[in-house]
Amino acid sequence: MELKTCEECGRTFAAENGRTLCKRCFDKKIDNDFKLVRDYLYDHPGADIKEVADETGVDEAVILKLLKQDRIEVVEEANTLLRCEKCGKSIKSGRLCDDCKKMDTMKQMRDVRDQMKENLDKSQEANKNSVSYHSR
Template sequence: MELINCKKCGRMFGSENGQIYCSKCRGTDEEDFRKVRNYLYDNPGASVQEVSKETGVEEQTIIRFLKQERIEIVEDENAILSCERCGVSIKTGRYCEKCKNEIKKELGSALQSLEKDKKTGMGYHTAHKNK
């Protein structure tokens, strides 16, 4: 556990598992999520601005829920979210499916390379010790 300041209110708290919000703000965040989810259930296709106006939840919070893949945009094309890697329009998350697959493949290759280096003893420390 490490002591950090809450990203929302600034209050210091003990963070576990990478939490960035204190317990009070996490509760508020969950309440906001329920408001947004319930509004979208009754009003599918509503805009971010409309959801914000009707629920009182900030637009930035709604966009964060989209990026966290907690909610999804109904339309195929939108001007709200785009892939952070290639820029194509997406409905939820931070990356399109194509980029997710490419990133997964690249990370898998990097991991295999690291494991290969470990087995051959050519890791960073070993290579520098031999010089």
């Protein structure tokens, strides 16, 4: 990681992935890009990613990031732009389709249940092996 000077505000920051903006300015730019994209899509529903990028000046990668963050969504049913990261099914926003989200949630719940059961078993075993004294 190297120290760089932010192109926008002049602050020194630890640069990651070749960034030229500090986190504050980068986040501000993303928010401004989001507003441009949102406003364009409001006036032009159904526009594809290339059209939005060309008309707003927002990079296609940023638009994809906004889709994955659930800040915007694809409105067409025949979406080929965004796919579920697990099964490849077409999705409107985010990273996973509804089915894969449910499966992930169920898996997390099973993992928590199994961990709780394991902790309970250990606790019961420790209590069984411990000596306790009672006064009369």
